[in-house]
Amino acid sequence: MKVLYVYQPAAPYLLSLEQRLITRISKETRHKVELWNWAKEYGISSNPMPDWAEQNRAQLADFHKELKKRAAEVDCVLIAQTGAIPPDIMSELPARVVYNTADDPDSSTTSSFPYLKSADIIAHAGVNFNATTRMGDEFKKRGAKRTILFPIGFYEEQFPTINDLEEQNARRDIDLVYIGHLKRGRLDEILRRYPQMVVHGRSLKLKHKLWLLVHGKRWVGPYNGNLAELYARTKVGINIHFSYGPSNTRCYQLNACGVAQVLDCPEGSSEFYQHGKEVMIYSNMKEAAQQIDELLKNDELRNRIALNGYHAARARFTRFRTFSRLLDEVEQD
Structure with missing residues (x-):
């Protein structure tokens, strides 16, 4: 054609x-x-x-x-x-x-x-x-x-194959990451709960930055580094959509880098991944926090989901x- x-x-x-x-x-x-x-x-x-x-x-x-x-x-x-x-x-x-x-x-x-x-x-x-x-x-x-x-x-050129996932996992020193658009009221609780979290936003107006500073206790700016290198160091990545989906690039990029993904949009996410096997799928921010806690405390569970999610993304997406x-x-x- x-x-x-x-x-x-x-x-x-x-x-x-x-x-x-x-x-x-x-x-x-x-x-x-x-x-x-x-x-x-x-x-x-x-x-x-x-x-x-x-x-x-x-x-x-x-x-x-x-x-x-x-x-x-x-x-x-x-x-x-x-x-x-x-x-x-x-x-x-x-x-x-x-x-x-x-x-x-x-x-x-x-x-x-x-x-x-x-x-x-x-x-x-x-x-x-x-x-x-x-x-x-x-x-x-x-x-x-x-x-x-x-x-x-995701682009394989941008997020290349990981030769040794076990060795890569041993070098992950960032507990939790979110890189993307931020909607007021969605990430505030997570920011307060995980002060060690790495978070950057895109196209944030000053009023939104001030909101996050007041409610999330964090000044959030853009990320200008290499995303694949950041994700290579990350244990858990949370994904947030504005409303329904899923549709964003994080759905695939996080898994492609061997990050254990905590994914929203329960109505549609099962179309792409199996909950509890390839990703963790949450319905609200309280549930997301519980899943993040579980993944950070349980290395075996986190590494298993990250491995399955990695292979799923590479095979299908x-x-x-x-x-x-x-x-x-x-x-x-």
């Missing part, structure tokens, strides 16, 4: 990782994929929101014209989440259109809902939309023709595997 992959990296370092992944897929599978970093070509510095794209159609007109031209030359156009392609333009593309969204329910109104009826297939990263409804089912109810679960996975599976499903549809 010949695929045009319309892509804009969420962060600059991701572009080279994704480019090398696509090169490998084109070499090692039957699919021929061209990654088009369209935003750089047309001078767009950040991923546009739908409202901006509507208001600036003239600025995007050349991009839309070239997109239609390129779409006529392929079997499938795979669009990474963006607001730059309005629904009517998407509907006019002369190829099968797969729209990839990594949103959680909090951002669906702008990230996915506008495009559900325009794409032939919606490839979504999250499992659950709410406590009782799967993301794919919600999308179909709102007009999607077909949906495919497409876990984000490398970015190469998840991306290749998506293309296979699209081709067979």
Whole structure:
């Protein structure tokens, strides 16, 4: 299958990782994929929101014209989440259109809902939309023709294989880690309970930093180091989503580094991992704290879950595997 992959990296370092992944897929599978970093070509510095794209159609007109031209030359156009392609333009593309969204329910109104009826297939990263409804089912109810679960996975290049897990575990000197977005009221209790915890946030406004300082007794800043090196030293990693999921990269990165993961989103997490074997899955922060306590006190349990989780991530959730599976499903549809 010949695929045009319309892509804009969420962060600059991701572009080279994704480019090398696509090169490998084109070499090692039957699919021929061209990654088009369209935003750089047309001078767009950040991923546009739908409202901006509507208001600036003239600025995007050349991009839309070239997109239609390129779409006529392929079997499938795979669009990474963006607001730059309005629904009517998407509907006019002369190829099968797969729209990839990594949103959680909090951002669906702008990230996915506008495009559900325009794409032939919606490839979504999250499992659950709410406590009782799967993301794919919600999308179909709102007009999607077909949906495919497409876990984000992790880059093997970024998180390489660990040659000796037992030796690695003996060198882990950080009890607990959380790196990611912080939502007020979710991590406060954990921060107070584990003063030794390593925590860093992304895109934190001053008011959120002050909230965490008051309620979590911690000044939280960004993490600028090597994530794989930090996780290599970590015993337990807690994962927190804004609402439902799971959908974030921590789901895969923590396990890929041999970290015992304490994972939220009990409604959907069992789709990816077995509770008590590959991860620990919690329903509330009190339960999360109990699981963290148990893992930190019981080396045998922690190492067993970390080992099983490591092998599960490597077997099922490398970015190469998840991306290749998506293309296979699209081709067979």
